[in-house]
Amino acid sequence: xxxxxxxxxxxxxxxxxxxxxxxxxxxxxxxxxxxxxxxxxxxxxxxxxxxxxxxxxxxxxxxxxxxxxxxxxxxxxxxxxxxxxxxxxxxxxxxxxxxxxxxxxxxxxxxxx
Amino acid sequence: xxxxxxxxxxxxxxxxxxxxxxxxxxxxxxxxxxxxxxxxxxxxxxxxxxxxxxxxxxxxxxxxxxxxxxxxxxxxxxxxxxxxxxxxxxxxxxxxxxxxxxxxxxxxxxxx
Numbered sequence: 001x002x003x004x005x006x007x008x009x010x011x012x013x014x015x016x017x018x019x020x021x022x023x024x025x026x027x028x029x030x031x032x033x034x035x036x037x038x039x040x041x042x043x044x045x046x047x048x049x050x051x052x053x054x055x056x057x058x059x060x061x062x063x064x065x066x067x068x069x070x071x072x073x074x075x076x077x078x079x080x081x082x083x084x085x086x087x088x089x090x091x092x093x094x095x096x097x098x099x100x101x102x103x104x105x106x107x108x109x110x111x112x113x
Numbered sequence: 114x115x116x117x118x119x120x121x122x123x124x125x126x127x128x129x130x131x132x133x134x135x136x137x138x139x140x141x142x143x144x145x146x147x148x149x150x151x152x153x154x155x156x157x158x159x160x161x162x163x164x165x166x167x168x169x170x171x172x173x174x175x176x177x178x179x180x181x182x183x184x185x186x187x188x189x190x191x192x193x194x195x196x197x198x199x200x201x202x203x204x205x206x207x208x209x210x211x212x213x214x215x216x217x218x219x220x221x222x223x224x225x
Contacts, residue, residue: 031211100145100147106155
């Protein structure tokens with residue numbers, strides 16, 4: 001079974017530029033999560049999808065971050081414009097509906113200079 | 114704001130010893146507790162979960178839960194250098210949405 005796929009693995013941008021991350025969850029996993037993990041901290045939930053609907057985006061900085069999962073499968077997370085404090089690893093995770101176990105992708109390491 | 118607290122470490126133990134990792138949480142309504150292992154530069158992977166007070170054993174790992182004290186721990190017996198990683202405690206949040214709130218993790222080093 002293929003795991004959660006994410007791309008790119010690394011991205012370096014200058015502040016005020018935009019960036020997009022892509023995630024393809026495990027086949028059949030209807031629930032998809034985007035997390036931000038700053039160095040030395042635990043993952044922080046940004047947004048949760050159930051199929052193509054948003055369950056919770058209360059911790060997503062909506063003035064600069066946006067996410068979509070239009071067809072209920074893969075998802076994109078965008079930052080526009082980026083700030084220095086957005087430097088982090090962006091993790092995507094997926095799970096089967098009604099289960100607790102979340103499977104994480106390899107993450108995208110973003111550096112904003 | 115629901116909080117999950119862990120000692121950041123680093124925690125060093127000799128090979129073969131028992132490593133004890135601790136976690137406290139603020140929300141008395143929390144019902145589900147998870148331990149994730151994260152190797153440097155890698156993504157978190159689930160190693161244990163516990164829902165009921167008491168102990169749960171899985172191989173060399175034992176999770177312990179005390180809801181009255183709002184405390185959950187992970188014991189690793191016969192620690193191996195390959196256990197060297199950051200261990201993240203996570204607690205359910207978000208009601209039926211099945212969300213997790215993570216602690217900041219404890220970095221464990223097992224010395225050969």
